[in-house]
Amino acid sequence: MLLSDTFVARFRRNGYVIIPGLLTDTEWTRYASLVRDAVLRRTRRDTRPLSEKSAYEQSFIQCMNLWEDFPAIRPLTFHPKICQAAAELLGVQAVRLWHDQALFKEAGGRRTDPHQDFPYWTMQETETITAWIPFDGTTRDNGCMGYIPGSHITGVRRFVNIFQAGKEDLNAQARDLLTGDFVYEEVPRGSIAFHHGLTTHEAEPNTTDRTRAVHTMILFRDGITRSTKGRHFAVDRAGIQPGAPIASDVTPIAWPLPAGRLPEPPPPMTDLLADVPHQWLASGAFPEPGPAST
Numbered sequence: 001m002l003l004s005d006t007f008v009a010r011f012r013r014n015g016y017v018i019i020p021g022l023l024t025d026t027e028w029t030r031y032a033s034l035v036r037d038a039v040l041r042r043t044r045r046d047t048r049p050l051s052e053k054s055a056y057e058q059s060f061i062q063c064m065n066l067w068e069d070f071p072a073i074r075p076l077t078f079h080p081k082i083c084q085a086a087a088e089l090l091g092v093q094a095v096r097l098w099h100d101q102a103l104f105k106e107a108g109g110r111r112t113d114p115h116q117d118f119p120y121w122t123m124q125e126t127e128t129i130t131a132w133i134p135f136d137g138t139t140r141d142n143g144c145m146g147y148i149p150g151s152h153i154t155g156v157r158r159f160v161n162i163f164q165a166g167k168e169d170l171n172a173q174a175r176d177l178l179t180g181d182f183v184y185e186e187v188p189r190g191s192i193a194f195h196h197g198l199t200t201h202e203a204e205p206n207t208t209d210r211t212r213a214v215h216t217m218i219l220f221r222d223g224i225t226r227s228t229k230g231r232h233f234a235v236d237r238a239g240i241q242p243g244a245p246i247a248s249d250v251t252p253i254a255w256p257l258p259a260g261r262l263p264e265p266p267p268p269m270t271d272l273l274a275d276v277p278h279q280w281l282a283s284g285a286f287p288e289p290g291p292a293s294t
């Protein structure tokens, strides 16, 4: 075991936990720079100021599946210690990657609205976890997360359409999720916050003059099956049918991996481009075809 029983018990009780020391200082610095560069590259054609973006985009810039077109980020997304920690917190033998994503809350960026993650995913079973890596740490001022402790085990599940923030009454949608008070967790640089897919969470606005840079990986128990409803590129790209185990090169095993072997990415998503929700495109979920860049 990599983690102490205390961390595991805290995660199982609260639905989130903050763990120090999974990356070396050298790794931390290197990946911070690589992820920042990748986000700059993905967003280089978007010159809009924050005020012209949608309310959703004002919560964060979202760049998904960086592991596919930025090979230098792959060792972070499939980092053996982070992925092993995720498996231990869930109490499972193996985890797969659903997708990775950078979530950059720009200076002046608004609150991330309260939500659970799991309703966005087309999975039947719920052993899911996000590793949330804030490269400069997070504070109440720059967009730290707030979690409702124990909300992952209340049995409540609710889809909150944060993509339509500003257009829909998200407070009404989220009402059932507010089963307790949010606990805001400042995460020191060097620590990683993990939360369960059913944990209700939000993030504070960024009132500083610096972007809050975060990379995340969403991991799920190997063996979880596709739900009967909904679409998501993580299953549609590989033609996974409802009820079938979610297992393909789009969602590869993240832990355990043979030492030194990282998954190879699937073919790019261009064939699905005609028919995808706009937020996937806006968020860079569909990398441009062409040579991989680092």
Ligand SMILES: O=C(O)CCC(=O)C(=O)O
Binding pocket: 059, 060, 103, 105, 112, 117, 130, 132, 143, 201, 202, 203, 214, 216
């Ligand atoms: O980084 C944020 O502002 C929100 C993150 C989040 O909701 C998540 O990782 O599930």
